[in-house]
Structures are given as structure tokens and as C-alpha cells.
Amino acid sequence: MAKTWSTEPAQSLRVREGWSLADVDPASTPGFEGSKKYGQQVLEAGAEQLSDLQEKLFASSRAAGDTRNVLLVLQAMDTAGKGGIVRHVVGAVDPQGVHHHAFKRPTEEELAHDFLWRIRNQLPGVGMIGVFDRSHYEDVLVGKVRELAPLDEIEKRYGDIVEFENELAASGTTIVKVMLHISFEEQKARLAERLDRPDKFWKFNPGDIDERNLWADYQNAYEIALQRTSTDGAPWFVVPADRKWYARVAVQKLVIDALRGLDLAWPPADFDVDLQKTRLAVS
Amino acid sequence: MAKTWSTEPAQSLRVREGWSLADVDPASTPGFEGSKKYGQQVLEAGAEQLSDLQEKLFASSRAAGDTRNVLLVLQAMDTAGKGGIVRHVVGAVDPQGVHHHAFKRPTEEELAHDFLWRIRNQLPGVGMIGVFDRSHYEDVLVGKVRELAPLDEIEKRYGDIVEFENELAASGTTIVKVMLHISFEEQKARLAERLDRPDKFWKFNPGDIDERNLWADYQNAYEIALQRTSTDGAPWFVVPADRKWYARVAVQKLVIDALRGLDLAWPPADFDVDLQKTRLAVS
Known part of the structure; x- marks a missing residue:
């Protein structure tokens, strides 16, 4: 196989001008060339890359005064796989x-x-x-659907969020916002599993069905929220999530690319290496 | 091989009446029957057990009102492997x-x-x-060695710590306190590696050698602190750590045993399963 991704998730899954949620098929696997089994291999290989990049990020902050960081925001309907x-x-x-x-x-x-x-x-x-795992977006999602705040307050929040995230981005945070997008049918199957397996009962809440019964309202609230808050500094990515393996490999790639974008390297010594070797030798 | 552990770490590594640090050989592998390679296999198998136990602990808190938790305290000289x-x-x-x-x-x-x-x-x-990763024990370790507080204040802290941890234990926290114990020679080798490898520079600090030069004082401070604060509610375990694989497998076993001691089970449904199945079916 020539390459794993024919189109990078950062391109194919990004919410841009004119995007609509209805255009995203939750069962699709945009840009990924290969089977579920191959996807699992890619996930495993990616784990090492991710771990290596994270260690460099951490090291740079500890030894080189690098103040950057990364924030992964996960939003989704219940059972989508956060x-x-x-x-x-x-x-x-x-x-x-x-x-x-x-x-x-x-x-x-x-x-308060x-x-x-x-x-x-x-x-x-x-x-x-x-x-x-959930975030400030709840305040324009459940907040809107359940009318927990007046509409003009919800309106105001979109702007507050954009401003807040711009601030964050300007201060060195790379923000990766992910909506895991499952279908109404797949959610039914996953809730049914939680009701069938005693080791899954704890994940089920009768309120989940109340929310499910407001599916269209939530989809609408997501669509508006994502359209209003997907910016260059903090873009949204909508990840088809009916296939768990795809969602995982796609989110992993988004995070790896975010870290790669930071051009991380092992920080140089901020001490005289030879001097310290001598001190150690006589210690 | 009949069994992995001839004596459980919870027994063999525990700080009891009459224990002294000098009696612990940092290169030993108390109670473990087998090679490094076998140790790595045990670690891998243990990872699944640990993950399963953790999920039950989490589930019990979310769905069954279980308020218990676990606290792993790690203390050690630099490079010991926290x-x-x-x-x-x-x-x-x-x-x-x-x-x-x-x-x-x-x-x-x-x-303040x-x-x-x-x-x-x-x-x-x-x-x-x-x-x-480090803890309130720093205040009776570096605090004592570097004379950051008067001796009578250090004395008082041992009692404060015992009282504090008793409170924690009484309120449902299982405390596992681990000192990773390396030798003076092994520390030298590990510091030398940090000075040899550019990908390890960030872990080195010239102050590490200053601390190393106070080795005997630290060993003494550890011995006293552990003797004074190893209680039934919050015992200390001293884990020989010159062999990284042994330290990992021993600490893993201590945590697994702590979780097993909680007799965890999947919480039962706190809702009518059949009713919810019906609601889901018509949703």
C-alpha cells in the first residue's frame, strides 16, 4: 500500500465555510486506504509516534522554557466513543x-x-x-436544546467561545476540536448492548433515552455550534464514528499532526555537559 | 513454574517494626521466581488485570455510590524510576x-x-x-536534610502525617506508599546515561549531583521517615529498584492487591432493565 491516508483527516474532516452535518456519513472512513485490520496496525504504530512526540513536548517545557501545549476537545452524542x-x-x-x-x-x-x-x-x-471529555460546548448544545439559557445568551456564547479560543491559541495552545459523529441507528445498537451486558449497566442512564428522543434538535445544535466556532485558530473536525477503529485512527492522526506542527526537538543541555560529567565522576 | 511469587510483595517489602533500610539490597528481587524476561510477561498480563480492576473501581463510584479510591505514593532518590x-x-x-x-x-x-x-x-x-510523584514526604526528607525547617517541626510532621493518612484511610482511601530503592552505584550509571544521551539531557539537573553528595543523609532521613510513618492504615513498601523490571512488576502487584482487597464487582442496574429496553425499542 503506497500510503495510509489518501487525504489527511486534517483536510477531509475539517469544518469549513458551507459545511453541513448532513453531508457527513457516520459510517464512512474518509481518506483512509485500508481495512479495519490495517487500521488497527496503524493505530498501534501511531501510538509510538504519539508517545515520542508527547515526550518531546513535555521535555521542551521542562528544560527549554517552551510554554506551548495541546488541548483535545471531545464532543459527541452518548455512546459515540469518547x-x-x-x-x-x-x-x-x-x-x-x-x-x-x-x-x-x-x-x-x-x-454561579x-x-x-x-x-x-x-x-x-x-x-x-x-x-x-465534554467542554464549554455543552453550554451551546444541551444549553440550547434544553433551553437552559435564553436564545440571545446562547448567541452571545458563540462569540465568547471564539474569543476565548483565540486567546488560548495566541498564548500557545494548539486546540484540536473533535466531534465524534454516530448515526441514530448505531446509537440504538450501542445502548442496547449496555442494556444487555451487566458489565455495561453502569454506563447506562435512563436519561440517555430522553436525550436520544431529542436527536434532531441536538444535530441541529451541533451543526450551528460547529459552523459558528470553527476558526483557523481552533478548527472543528467531524469524525465519522460508527466504525470505532476509524474514529480512533483518525483522531490519533489529528493529534499527531497537531504535535508535528510544533516542530519539537529534544532540548539542548542548559548546563556544561563535560563539567557535570567530571562532577559525577568524583561523586 | 508453579507460581510467580514465592512471597507476595505486600509481605516481603513491607516496612515493619525493626526494619532498617540497610537490610534492603537494591539489586535483589525479593519473592519473584523467574527471569527478567518472565518478569516482562508478568507485567504485560498484570496490565490487563489492573485495567479491569480500575474499571470496576470507577464503575462502582459512578453507578453504585462507592466512595472509595486508591492513592499510590511514590518516593525515591533521583533516577530510581518513578x-x-x-x-x-x-x-x-x-x-x-x-x-x-x-x-x-x-x-x-x-x-504560606x-x-x-x-x-x-x-x-x-x-x-x-x-x-x-513525590508527596508530603518531601517535607521530612529534603526538609530534614536541607534543614528547611527546625528539627522539632520535622518531628511534629511525622505525627501530622500519620494522623492525616489515618483520616484518609478511614474515609475510604487505600494508600500504597512505595519507596523505590536504588544503590549509589546504580544512580551514578543512570546519571551518566543522562549526560551521554542528548535525548536525556532534559532529565538532568546539576542539582541532582548536589543531592547525590548528600546520599548518606538522605538514606538516613528515609529510614527514619519510613520507620515513623509505616502504619497498618498506610504501610510503606520499599521496592529494590536497581532492576527496573523487578520494580515495575512489584509495584504493579502491590496496586493490584490493593484493588483486589476492595472486593470490586460490576454495579447492578439502578434502573428497570426491561423497561429501558422497551423505551429504547420505540425510540
Whole structure:
């Protein structure tokens, strides 16, 4: 096989002017040349690349004053596979270099602040890969569908988000925003599995079906949110997710490319190597 | 081979009445029956067990109101392999279920508080595995060797630590405290490697040799600290660490046993499964 990707995910999955969610087939595998089995091999090989890049990012921050970092934002309907991305893509890198946070229904304290307050509190430190399992986007998704805020407030939030992310990007954060896109039918099958297997009961919540019954509203809210907030500094990527293997390999590639874009290298010694060798020898 | 461990690490490595650090040979492999190669196989098999146990711990907290968690405390002289434990032992479990924190030299803000303040801020949530890379023990180790606090304050801290950890244990945290124990000679070899390899420069700091030159003082401070704070609720384990493979497999076993001690099971459904199947079917 000449190459793994005929078109890079960073190109084919990006939300641009004129994009619409209905045009994305959740069962498709855009740009990937090969079978599921090959996909799994690519994922395995990619794990090493990712781990190596992450270590360089971390090293640069510790020894060379590099203040950059990476933030992966994961959004999706229930069962779309956010957890699998965390385990199988992010799980390949050193836990020391990962800051993972799952955003739940906001607490009283969080609600007493601006919606970005709790997000700012969880931003990754320098040299880290941050992973948001849900994010500030909940405030324009469930917030809109469930009418948790007036429409003009939702409108205002799109702008606040763009401004916030521009700030982040300007201060050295490479933001990779991913929506895992599954079909209505595939969600049904995955929820059915959770109801069939006692080792999966804990992942099921009756509220998941309430949300499912608002499917069209959510798709609409996603489409608008992504159109309004996909910028050059923080683009959205919509990853077809009916095939778990494809979603994993595509997200892995997006993160690898984000890290490659940083031109990372092992930081040079900021001490006199020969002098330290001598000191060590006589120690 | 009949069994992997002739004596469990939880037995053979535990700091008890009458224990002394000089009795632990850093190059030994207590209780392990087999070669390095076999050790690596055991580590690989253990990764799956650990991952399964962690998922049950997490699931129990999310769906069954289980408020327990686990805290792994790692202490060691430089180069002893804390990072390798995090990568190769902790790295096997879902990042979602891990709260890792590396404690550095205290900040101004941290110094303005009691020494346990910053520790309390990093305790793992329910259902999580917390990992401390260094910890409150720095305040009776470097604190003592570098005379950062008066001796009577150091004395008081041993008692404060025991009380603090008893509280934690009583509130449902299983604490596993590990000192990775390397020899003076092995540290020299590992520091030399960091000075030889440009991809390792970032891990080296000239201050590491200053600390090395206080080796005997540190060994003494460790011995006293471990003797004073190894309790039934939060015992210390001293893991010979000149052989990285042994240290990893031993710490993995300690964590697996800690999790097994919790008698974890998949939480039962807290909803009517048949009713939800019907709701899903018509959704």
C-alpha cells in the first residue's frame, strides 16, 4: 500500500465555510486506504509516534522554557466513543503528560460563574496534552436544546467561545476540536448492548433515552455550534464514528499532526555537559 | 513454574517494626521466581488485570455510590524510576480513571500554608487511582536534610502525617506508599546515561549531583521517615529498584492487591432493565 491516508483527516474532516452535518456519513472512513485490520496496525504504530512526540513536548517545557501545549476537545452524542478515544488514543502516552477532565452537569458553584470559568480552571499546563471529555460546548448544545439559557445568551456564547479560543491559541495552545459523529441507528445498537451486558449497566442512564428522543434538535445544535466556532485558530473536525477503529485512527492522526506542527526537538543541555560529567565522576 | 511469587510483595517489602533500610539490597528481587524476561510477561498480563480492576473501581463510584479510591505514593532518590512506574504500570489503565500529580519545590502560596495543604488539594476523587510523584514526604526528607525547617517541626510532621493518612484511610482511601530503592552505584550509571544521551539531557539537573553528595543523609532521613510513618492504615513498601523490571512488576502487584482487597464487582442496574429496553425499542 503506497500510503495510509489518501487525504489527511486534517483536510477531509475539517469544518469549513458551507459545511453541513448532513453531508457527513457516520459510517464512512474518509481518506483512509485500508481495512479495519490495517487500521488497527496503524493505530498501534501511531501510538509510538504519539508517545515520542508527547515526550518531546513535555521535555521542551521542562528544560527549554517552551510554554506551548495541546488541548483535545471531545464532543459527541452518548455512546459515540469518547471514552474509547481516551483509552485507546490518549492511553498510549505517558500519564504524567496528560491532563484529562470530564465535564459533568455544572455544580452550583460553577453555575454561579461565567460558563467559561470552570473551563479555565482545567486548562492544561505548559508541555501537557489536555483532554476535555465534554467542554464549554455543552453550554451551546444541551444549553440550547434544553433551553437552559435564553436564545440571545446562547448567541452571545458563540462569540465568547471564539474569543476565548483565540486567546488560548495566541498564548500557545494548539486546540484540536473533535466531534465524534454516530448515526441514530448505531446509537440504538450501542445502548442496547449496555442494556444487555451487566458489565455495561453502569454506563447506562435512563436519561440517555430522553436525550436520544431529542436527536434532531441536538444535530441541529451541533451543526450551528460547529459552523459558528470553527476558526483557523481552533478548527472543528467531524469524525465519522460508527466504525470505532476509524474514529480512533483518525483522531490519533489529528493529534499527531497537531504535535508535528510544533516542530519539537529534544532540548539542548542548559548546563556544561563535560563539567557535570567530571562532577559525577568524583561523586 | 508453579507460581510467580514465592512471597507476595505486600509481605516481603513491607516496612515493619525493626526494619532498617540497610537490610534492603537494591539489586535483589525479593519473592519473584523467574527471569527478567518472565518478569516482562508478568507485567504485560498484570496490565490487563489492573485495567479491569480500575474499571470496576470507577464503575462502582459512578453507578453504585462507592466512595472509595486508591492513592499510590511514590518516593525515591533521583533516577530510581518513578517515571517508569508511571509510564509502565499506571500507563496500563484508562487515563480517565487516573489522577496523577508531580509535586515540585513548593511555591510561595504553598509555603504560606501548612505543608499538607497542597497535598489535600490533589487527593484523588471517588473511584479514582491517585498517583503522587513525590508527596508530603518531601517535607521530612529534603526538609530534614536541607534543614528547611527546625528539627522539632520535622518531628511534629511525622505525627501530622500519620494522623492525616489515618483520616484518609478511614474515609475510604487505600494508600500504597512505595519507596523505590536504588544503590549509589546504580544512580551514578543512570546519571551518566543522562549526560551521554542528548535525548536525556532534559532529565538532568546539576542539582541532582548536589543531592547525590548528600546520599548518606538522605538514606538516613528515609529510614527514619519510613520507620515513623509505616502504619497498618498506610504501610510503606520499599521496592529494590536497581532492576527496573523487578520494580515495575512489584509495584504493579502491590496496586493490584490493593484493588483486589476492595472486593470490586460490576454495579447492578439502578434502573428497570426491561423497561429501558422497551423505551429504547420505540425510540
